[in-house]
Amino acid sequence: MAVAAGIDLEHAHAAIQAAIEAGEPSALRVLGYGEMTLVVGWPADAPAWALKRLPPFAGEARLEAYRGLLGEYLGALAARGIAVAPTEFAALPGPGGTHVGYLVQPLAPPGRMLDAFLREAPEPAGRAALAAVVATVMQGVDERVALDGQIPNWLLGADGVPQLVDVSTPMMRDAAGRDRLDAELFAAVYPWVVRGVLKRWVAPAVLAGYHDPRTNLTDAAANLLRQNLDRWVPVLLEEAAAAGGERAPTADEVRRYHRNDTLLWGTNERLRRAERRWRRRRGEAYPMLLAPPGAIRPKRVREWR
Numbered sequence: 155m156a157v158a159a160g161i162d163l164e165h166a167h168a169a170i171q172a173a174i175e176a177g178e179p180s181a182l183r184v185l186g187y188g189e190m191t192l193v194v195g196w197p198a199d200a201p202a203w204a205l206k207r208l209p210p211f212a213g214e215a216r217l218e219a220y221r222g223l224l225g226e227y228l229g230a231l232a233a234r235g236i237a238v239a240p241t242e243f244a245a246l247p248g249p250g251g252t253h254v255g256y257l258v259q260p261l262a263p264p265g266r267m268l269d270a271f272l273r274e275a276p277e278p279a280g281r282a283a284l285a286a287v288v289a290t291v292m293q294g295v296d297e298r299v300a301l302d303g304q305i306p307n308w309l310l311g312a313d314g315v316p317q318l319v320d321v322s323t324p325m326m327r328d329a330a331g332r333d334r335l336d337a338e339l340f341a342a343v344y345p346w347v348v349r350g351v352l353k354r355w356v357a358p359a360v361l362a363g364y365h366d367p368r369t370n371l372t373d374a375a376a377n378l379l380r381q382n383l384d385r386w387v388p389v390l391l392e393e394a395a396a397a398g399g400e401r402a403p404t405a406d407e408v409r410r411y412h413r414n415d416t417l418l419w420g421t422n423e424r425l426r427r428a429e430r431r432w433r434r435r436r437g438e439a440y441p442m443l444l445a446p447p448g449a450i451r452p453k454r455v456r457e458w459r
């Protein structure tokens with residue numbers, strides 16, 4: 155591994171595994187609790203890397219399929235001219251004969267993740283960054299390839315170009331329009347009774363949203379509300395209108411989307427907690443850490459309406 159040659163991934167893996175078994179972050183420096191990944195800054199005392207742990211793969215074939223798809227995805231983004239943070243993939247043996255995959259990236263410098271940047275940025279600098287994200291989403295997203303345009307998924311490079319950090323969900327479809335991502339990966343952390351519905355209906359619907367530039371930008375704008383970055387919503391909408399005309403979301407769409415999204419996230423959280431309780435009662439480990447209450451849905455400070 156070139157980028158990640160300097161890190162002791164086995165040590166990190168052991169620390170992360172121990173925290174997951176304990177069911178709490180312990181000494182880890184958690185940067186994000188995602189739908190798919192747990193993101194930690196490593197080493198914890200002076201982080202230089204972002205390590206993104208995927209849920210365990212049940213067998214080597216699944217792991218290799220993911221590795222291949224991720225490689226194709228990074229290639230497809232590069233071919234579309236989309237800047238991506240340097241990313242490497244490595245896998246280590248996990249519990250019960252599974253394989254655990256990690257995406258490894260250099261840690262963003264302080265204040266350079268786009269959500270942190272927007273918290274402090276003057277209007278022109280923030281507008282320029284949002285315009286670049288809008289342009290990237292419109293150029294990168296179509297029926298075959300998608301990316302998640304939400305603001306916390308971008309690192310602002312020294313050249314002012316936003317780099318995508320969130321590539322752990324390689325959103326690609328085959329020529330027949332079928333999603334290539336293994337939906338089992340999402341579904342495995344939910345209660346058994348909902349897994350079929352998640353794989354057959356929910357995952358394809360959620361992925362379809364990212365393949366559509368308008369829905370993608372609606373999602374990004376609604377996410378600004380979730381992050382209490384309300385002042386940037388009109389800016390994002392203006393830049394989307396300037397770049398995309400018909401393909402730009404409206405303020406009403408954003409409000410409606412935000413309401414539904416809030417309900418959906420609450421449900422996700424409750425389902426995952428229920429599954430964790432169930433497994434613990436049976437003496438089984440839950441394979442990921444869940445965000446503490448409030449981390450997924452920070453309290454709203456109302457500004458924009």
Ligand SMILES: Nc1ncnc2c1ncn2[C@@H]1O[C@H](COP(=O)(O)OP(=O)(O)O)[C@@H](O)[C@H]1O
Pocket residue numbers: 185186187188189190191192193204206239259260261262267306307319320321322323
């Ligand atoms: N390279 C990085 N440097 C610093 N922070 C990062 C980096 N990559 C991710 N993060 C933090 O972790 C969060 C989740 O990472 P992301 O790759 O978006 O995974 P997820 O699929 O869970 O959303 C990001 O929103 C960001 O706050």
Ligand SMILES: [Mg+2]
Pocket residue numbers: 188302306307320
């Ligand atoms: Mg993300």
